[in-house]
Amino acid sequence: MTTFSNSWDNSIRAESYSSLEFPNTYFLAYRDLPEIIKKHCNGSIALDFGCGAGRSSRFLKNLGYEVVGIDIAQDMLAKAREFDPSGDYHHVSNGNYDLFSDESFDQIQSIFTFDNIPEMATRICILSSLVKKLKQNGKIIMLDSTPDIYFHEWSSFSTSDFPENKLASDGEIVKIVMTDVPDNRPVEDILWTHQHYLDLFESCGLTLEETYKPLGKPDEGIQWKSELEIAPWVIYVLKKK
Numbered sequence: 001m002t003t004f005s006n007s008w009d010n011s012i013r014a015e016s017y018s019s020l021e022f023p024n025t026y027f028l029a030y031r032d033l034p035e036i037i038k039k040h041c042n043g044s045i046a047l048d049f050g051c052g053a054g055r056s057s058r059f060l061k062n063l064g065y066e067v068v069g070i071d072i073a074q075d076m077l078a079k080a081r082e083f084d085p086s087g088d089y090h091h092v093s094n095g096n097y098d099l100f101s102d103e104s105f106d107q108i109q110s111i112f113t114f115d116n117i118p119e120m121a122t123r124i125c126i127l128s129s130l131v132k133k134l135k136q137n138g139k140i141i142m143l144d145s146t147p148d149i150y151f152h153e154w155s156s157f158s159t160s161d162f163p164e165n166k167l168a169s170d171g172e173i174v175k176i177v178m179t180d181v182p183d184n185r186p187v188e189d190i191l192w193t194h195q196h197y198l199d200l201f202e203s204c205g206l207t208l209e210e211t212y213k214p215l216g217k218p219d220e221g222i223q224w225k226s227e228l229e230i231a232p233w234v235i236y237v238l239k240k241k
């Protein structure tokens with residue numbers, strides 16, 4: 001069995017990723033979030049889990065949130081601090097978020113993080129530890145890749161070199177190339193099905209409030225490939241049971 005390693009935990013990848021804003025398929029991930037957040041979330045204190053080079057944290061700050069970013073990769077955090085020297089970014093290990101008081105966040109955001117996390121037990125440990133830090137009426141916004149992203153061509157990604165992705169089942173490694181950044185070495189992710197996410201949420205005491213799967217629109221000025229018909233991303237809105 002191939003072992004999974006976090007593709008983001010190196011300086012070349014961090015440098016390459018940090019130049020990304022919201023091009024092409026990424027636009028689709030972030031396009032609807034302001035409306036979704038406005039509809040479902042209250043309060044202004046947020047934790048950005050898997051903040052990477054800080055793009056998602058800066059996005060939330062621009063919506064008026066006070067944001068703390070956490071990540072497992074030091075190289076990504078270094079980039080986040082470079083872009084936002086006054087920002088609050090911390091290195092964490094899996095499931096250990098004790099630097100925060102319980103029930104202290106109105107919102108916990110996780111964008112493209114859980115599709116990098118292998119093993120159901122690890123995922124439950126991480127998500128249930130995060131849930132403890134959420135206020136009783138707080139919300140989790142979790143945005144990840146759909147399995148479809150690994151089987152098609154996209155404005156920001158290619159998977160044509162990896163036909164074996166189609167054979168992957170829940171929890172197995174899949175590969176994808178990012179076409180918007182200089183570093184086009186394949187990124188390894190883990191394929192997780194919708195059913196897996198439902199089981200994960202149940203195990204962590206979460207109720208699924210709403211699921212969104214944004215599609216591209218023909219008049220957005222982007223050369224969409226599969227995005228008009230197939231959703232590359234899924235956005236889960238979650239609350240405590």
Ligand SMILES: C[S@@+](CC[C@H](N)C(=O)[O-])C[C@H]1O[C@@H](n2cnc3c(N)ncnc32)[C@H](O)[C@@H]1O
Binds near residue numbers: 076
């Ligand atoms: C694809 S990047 C997304 C970064 C950011 N959320 C954004 O939208 O630009 C995924 C990030 O999740 C982080 N990550 C992966 N596994 C993690 C874990 N177990 N705990 C915390 N961060 C993790 C990676 O190091 C990486 O920085």
